[in-house]
Amino acid sequence: MDTESTHSGYSSRSGRSNRHSERGRERHKAGSSKDSSRSEKSVIINPPETSSQDSPVHNGEPLPGEPMPAASDPGEEGQDDNWGETTTAVTGTSELSISQEEVVGLGKGLQDRTRGFRRYLPLAVGVCGGLLVLATPLVFLLLPVIMWPERLQPCGAACEGLFLSLSFKLLMLLTAIWALFLRPARASLPRVCACRAFLTTLTLLLTMSYWLFYGVRILDAQDEDYHGVVQFAVSLVDSQLFVHYLAVVLLELRHLQPCYSVCVIRSTDGETRHYNIGQLSIQNAALTILEFYYKDFPLHNPALLSASKHRAAKHLAGLKVYNVDAPGNTAGAQPANGNQSQAATAGAKRKDTAHNELYYEEADYERRVRKRKARLVVAVEEAFTHVRRMKKEDERASPSDIMDVREAALAIFPSMARALQKYLRTTRRQHCHSMESIQKHLAFCLINNMSPKAFLEAYLAPGPTLQYGPERWMADQWMLVSEASVTSSLKEGSEFTLRCLDFSLAVTVKGIPYIRVTEEYVDPKSHKFVLLLQSETSV
Template identity: 55%
Template sequence: MDNESQYSGYSYKSSHSRSSRKHRWDDNWGETTTVVTGTSEHSISNEDLTRVTKDLEESTPLECKRFIGPALGGCLSFFALITPLAFLILPQVLWRDALKPCGTPCEGLYVSLAFKLLVLLISSWALFLRPPRATLPRFFVFRCLLMVLVFLFVASYWLFYGVRVLEPKEEDYQGIVEYAASLVDALLFIQYLALVLLEVRHLQPAFCLKVVRSTDGASKFYNVGHLSIQRAAVWVLDRYYNDFSVYNPAVVNLPKSILSKKMTGFKVYSLDENTTNNSTGQSRAMIAAAARRRDNSHNEYYYEEAEMERRIRKRKARLVVAVEEAFTHIKRLHEDEAGASPKHPREVMDPREAAQAIFAPMARAMQKYLRTTRQQAFHSMESILTHLQFCITHNMTPKAFLERYLTPGPTMQYQQQSGRGRQWTLVSEEPVTSGLRQGLVFSLRRLDFSLVVTVTPLPFLRLGEEFIDPKSHKFVMRLQSETSV
């Protein structure tokens, strides 16, 4: 049972923080980044993000709440599984001598009960005991309904067992075994119902979700089945970390030189009749100047973008050449080559030492490229060395090493393995346990951006059929006097 409270607040953890160690060729790798938002400037450093992350994570609920649902499901499943066994054992313990002998029919029922209980055990583990991948703000209605149904079934069987078997001390042991077998059959049917409601019902696509990131407008379309709002939100976040490129607040804003310009015009009025003409002329001149500044702003933006693209291409070319040259100094040592040239011994290094050795020549080009593309916040020097060590260990080419830095990767690539810092706030005008419907809009918010989801039902398709006679595929050529054929 997913009994979790709604998230309030936000915890953001950068996937890579600035390396605390100082290197001789790298003094300012994780420099402070200035982000322009709206009409004001905010200076956000990696230390500030780390401090905010720590403060917010201390206020988040404990991780043990993730296991409340599986724990309750496990206890209820264990109680349901031992109930048929208890029905069979209690008469043997309490009034064994008074029971009527039960031969071959009971033995067949024993085998059937054993296999059915094994199926129940495996299916209960698959449906109810899996650790959840996300915490939901409200109960999962179908799962709660199924667990309540199981509890009512088992409690009802215990009630009738106490009244019909325990109190009168029923002597017909075959009837007791059949009674336990009927409970197992009922539990199996509940498992079939759980499979349909939890795993099968949402497989057929019924709605189209348009997911838009509020800051840079990145959007994706997904087809989903009949889900509640909170489960659709979890489904969207699963796809977001894989399909959306990482959000970089440093590249979604206009240049500061354009944002700092004042684009407003003023009209000046005077109550003195003698100065009316002069004031009117001044106001017209100011309005004309503001219009000229407004017209020139897009030209300035165009040329700044062109200059930025030229610089990026230049930095990229230098980085590619530097990496290619650095990789030429590394060669995997084979045993036969090591024994073939004893006159010219070479220094043998492990992958970490080799990565540090070849990173020094390419460090400056890498640093300038990351600063130009504004990716320095996502790639610390330690992470680059680790990736370089990985590429050297697996004998990968320079292009394989550069792939991570030349193109922005998915959000999952920049997340830490701990899984922390992925808290979202679900905002919806409808109850989050409600199902998806046409025109529904909900959002998933974080500190610096949000995902806006719009729901549209898939259209009903009417597919007709038209038969084409194979004999109709015959053609003739029309010849005219001026045709060259």
């Protein structure tokens, strides 16, 4: 019995231990499955794009032998476009599932198919509305002549005068429509303009109202008074001219008076401009700001931002990073006391010398720029002096030996090319100017007899974006990000962002305050005074 009880107790303990071990294995499996599911559901987010010196990309193209960089989404900065491929959805109960990649693909396909439709729909509606506006008065005049010509009363001198008035009014309306609506589009906006939609609806309602009245009172009754029909057509043209006047007020004159002051800040280098604009919608204000941007802002140069990134990377390279949560690193999570004090001392020294490094680096950069600039100015002045000497020699030479201006530009360009190339490399603007553009600018300066300073002004300071080649700005596709609807009007405190591929423009709106000017009357007699002189003067 004792042995049996002992054996039974051992078996019970072993059974309990087995059950505990099985439960532990199940918990371990559950934990591993959760960890695996977490790792499967994780989303890889790439860091923001680095500068041209940190990445193997030169002027937007990879170097030979380097892989193509992933394009960044302008709507989500720093996130990989292929995030749907790196995300795994785990479903245990549903047999039918659709991946994120398929959903994104369906959305992009639908957007591509409807892009052309959304782009040409306003144009088609405008053309149809314009043809309807111009053709309706003529149809009003032709239908009675075609349908019941024998019953019409003869048209007198007053009716013929109305014909003349109608012809000139239609000609003026056609010219006004061409001047206001048939202009090339400046940009493609995300939404339809609310004022244009309102004017189109008003024009259609006006035309349909006239058609209903014409069908009931003239076509059904077969009115014999042709003079009244002509007056009815003239009244329609007058109404259309007033609608066009309303269009001029809403589309051209309403936003001329400044109402808001907008502050535009470029995200990368902090370049800031302030503009006064009128009462506009958010999307029209964004279009106006972009037009100011290409005219006023200097060309965005990401190479100038690489110095601070390189300095920050060099500072972070000297720091030690410990992973406290790493397994088996509980004892060595922190360095020893001696090493810790040495690391703190080294960090304090690096912090003290950081501003010294920045100061000497900027001073050295300015010194090199001044040196390159002096060499470039001397080389250009010598080249222009040589050109003036050649002009004097050409005046005395035979016509067959006279050199063309472009040939002269090609002849003197090598004497200044090396100095100009070194200066542009030092200022990190060599990608903004090609050899062909420099030669064209040199020939332009020689043709117009400009000075060397006028030639150098295009290279000594960065110019606005439009002054450079179209390849620098034609590919820019902007995305408007706004919490409010883009068709709503600007308000005090409105904020929105214009995102591009490499940077973004943050826009804040402030209302121009109401200015009260008062007048204070100054009596002219208050300016008069009396000068008393002493009779006795010193000799």
